Amino acid sequence: MEEQAAEERVVKVIRENPKATRKQRDRAARAFELPTDPVVSQQSQHQEPLNCEQTLPSVPDHSPKMPRGLVLLMVAAAAASAQAADSPCYSVMFNARDAVYAKGVPACLPQYTADIAKYNANPNCATFAKSPDMDTCDSIVANFSKCLVKAVNLLKADNTFDDAAFKATTLQNKCSADAKFISVYPTCKNSTMKYLNLIRLINCIHNNLYGYVISRQNMDG
Secondary structure (H helix, E strand, O other): OOOHHHHHHHHHHHHOOOOOHHHHHHHOOOOOOOOOOOOOOOOOOOOOOOOOOOOOOOOOOOOOOHHHHHHHHHHHHHHHHHOOOOOOHHHHHHHHHHHHHHHHHHEEEEEEEHHHHHHHHOOOOOOOOOOHHHHHHHHHHHHHHHHHHOOOOEEEOOOOOOOHHHHHHHHOOOOOHHHHHHHHHHHHHHHHOOOOOHHHHHHHHHHHOOOOOOOHHHHHH
């Protein structure tokens, strides 16, 4: 409860101060920290690291509180909007993520609550894990991830990810000409699609296009 309250305060600070400086946002973000995805390409020291943070829905406890994953997504989204102007690709990434949660989670969560509970109970998979083991963690929820991809019509007959449909339908071809998207997409896809983790794929792309990656690196700066 304390962590959730801290997250909500960060969201409120960022939303109420869209023109806040990076240092001011850093101070607000120090209430918590996110891990950095270890499966990334080597980048310039002046670039933020790829962050493909997994944000699975919590197993419902029937109380009227917002899942932590959605709160964290709101924090990243609010901070990102304070740093970058809207673009067609930026906007469609939000829509894609919302569509996955709206259509995929209700269809798949009831079937795989045990897997998600196991994922959330693993200290190496927790949202605040110091060294997340994404390969192990993704394998725990592989069936849930596959169900999610199928629910949003991105699973081919051979049980592989429909890359073309994702770009043409989910992203409505609004990112195909975006230089940043073209640059980050292969690495994000390779680091997330072994177990069809669509949520992490979208987060990875979004964070590296426009996202404000909340990590120990930019909190200590």
